Amino acid sequence: MEKLQALRGMADLLPEQTNLWQHIELCIRRHFTRAGISEIRTPLLEPTELFARSIGENTDVVGKEMYTFKDKGERSCTLRPEGTASIVRSAIQNGLLSQGAQKLWYCGPMFRYERPQAGRLRQFHQTGLEFLGFSHPRSDVEAISIAWDLLNDLGVQNLTLQINSLGDSEDRFRFRESLTKWLNEHLEKLDKDSQDRIEKNPLRILDTKDSATKALLKNAPLLNESLSTKSKQRFNEVKYLLEELHIPFQFNPLLVRGLDYYSHTAFEITSDQLGSQSTVCGGGRYDSLVKELGGPDTNAIGWAIGMERIVILLDKLKSIDTHKEQKIYLVNKGKEAEYFALKVTRALRLLDKIVEIDLSQAAFSKQLKRADKSGAKWAIIIGDNEAKEEKVVLKNLRSATEDSTSEKNLALNELLKLFT
RNA sequence: GCGGGCGUCGCCAAGUGGUUAAGGCAGCGGCUUGUGGCGCCGCUAUUCGGGGGUUCGAAUCCCCUCGCUCGCCCCA
Structure with missing residues (x-):
């Protein structure tokens, strides 16, 4: 008889490891609680439409990574590939936003149908926060500083914070035009992947790993050059406040995040100890998502931390004291x-x-x-x-x-x- | 979806065509009918991910298949 085993990319957490997980979860809870942020728990299964509309039809997450199936009532259901969409849906559905701005956190499993590799599973865990109804740059910095302090308190070493501004939708539209024009002028010098992406998602080309394309892009138009004065000022304020808090960061004009809903501040916290999946925390502002999903016009910012990636980093340090x-x-x-x-x-x-x-x-x-x-x-x-x-x-x-x-x-x- | 690496006991692992598949860790039993940490002794794979083939003979060679793993794409 065939040996029965877990599905590919689905990992067991054995008694040996659950100590560390509990330690991490406890630390997470403490950091959120002391910042006045409330926990929210939403279903693992949502209507497919939710993710298609929020994350973006052209993204890989929606295009090829979702666990989607029909239930017995022929409804298309999807195991959540990330947390933000569900939380925005829930806030709208339950009228949370009419009670004022919301500071929320979550923690739980997410599902993405990808080939597993180091730091990547099909069922993985994220913890994250979402600030709904905050527009001031202070809220960006508050969100980032909570992530930064949490990771440092957990004992994760050698972290780098990179930030960029994607501007508002007009900025991005303008930039997309000029970038696409420039890329088409250099079409034959681009690698195959990048060529394919010009139509679908040209901004992502900036994030390429192809070294020839990377070199070429040094002369490409930059996103921050397309930013309006207002957007630039906003971004400057974020950077200024990070400096005031002594949170070290690198400005990375090529940082573009993969989900369609991001705007203005985008950031990533990476580690050099993780192999090729180096992002520990990723997030940014999503000022138009709530409205697009049928809610009131609401500015928002959030991030997510990959729990397994923290576990990998902390496992190297060992010695979590137990009782x-x-x-x-x-x-x-x-x-x-x-x-x-x-x-x-x-x-x-x-x-x-x-x-x-x-x-x-x-x-x-x-x-x-x-x-x-x-x-x-x-x-x-x-x-x-x-x-x-x-x-x-x-x-x-x-x-x-x-x-x-x-x-x-x-x-x-x-x-x-x-x-x- | 596409590349590379790998699959021998619960874990680590020797073995690369010749009669019985090393060893270590863990586990179990004993030395010690009621007292641990050390030590010693014993037990634990008719079988080498699965299937087919070559051969007098295969864990070792060939084919197929499954799984794991790293990377690409993409992301936390």
Whole structure:
């Protein structure tokens, strides 16, 4: 029979790794909470139309990466490939925006049908924030600084923040014209991919990895040259405020993000330790998306962090401290002892202690071995002799020497008092 | 969708045509019928991702297929 296994690109998170994930999630929650941002949870499955309209029909995400299928009612459904669209949909549907501006965060799985590689899975996880109803450059910087501080607090090293301004839709239209004109003049010198993209998405050519095209583009018109005075001023203010906060950044005029809804500030935080998928956090302003999805005219900015990519970076550092050294391991053997041990275990847990009970009936030596391996600090040993007198033997597994001076014979109430 | 690399026990891994497929880690059992960390002993792949072929003989050669992985595209 064929071995049953997870689908391609779908990863299990094993007990070994969930410690790190919990640590990261805790840190994320703390950072959002302390910034006054509220969590929002939306369905994993949405009408396909939502993503087609928000992300853009011509993007790769919509064009070839979505998990789309028909449900039993013949509705076209899609597993969410990103978080922003769902959140905007939810804010509109639930009238959140009529209650004022919203500061929201989310965390959860996303799905993209791509070939997996380092730092990329078909089911992956993102955490992100969305500020809906904020237009001032301050909100851009607030959003960026939260991401920056979060990543640094997690211990991610060697990060680079790159920013650019895509201007408003008029700026971009103007730029698109001049860029397309220039590209067509140099058509034969472009690589094949870039040639194909001139019609569909010329801005993305700026982001090419083809070195010949890259060199050629040094003479291409630049996006920031097409920006209106107003857009330029806005961008300058963002940069000024980042400097004021001492958040180091690089201006990257070639940074163009892949989803259609971005405008003005676009940014990326990358790491040089990730292989080719180097983006840890990406985001930007999307001032027209809410309206395009049928909501009130609402300025917005948001970003998303790829959780797996953080895990890769943090895995290299190791050593997330757990609370194992506070653990108590219950060694027990014999019928009366086993019953008594269950009671002791629960009594200790009701005092909020971390208690693991051995359920094996193996020899004491075996159980002690497991106790040691489990990382517990204390072993409580109960045999029938102890059970008869309602006593336990308490042993410190982390005392340095081989002597047994740490062993104590205690009545149950004495034990509980000791751990209170 | 397109390239490159790889598939031998739960994990790491030797073996590259010749009778029984090293070793290490983990696991289990014992030395020690009630006391761990060290040590010692024992057990754990009729089988080399799957299928077909070549051969007296294949984990080793050939073909097909599946899977993993890295990269392209694209993105977090």
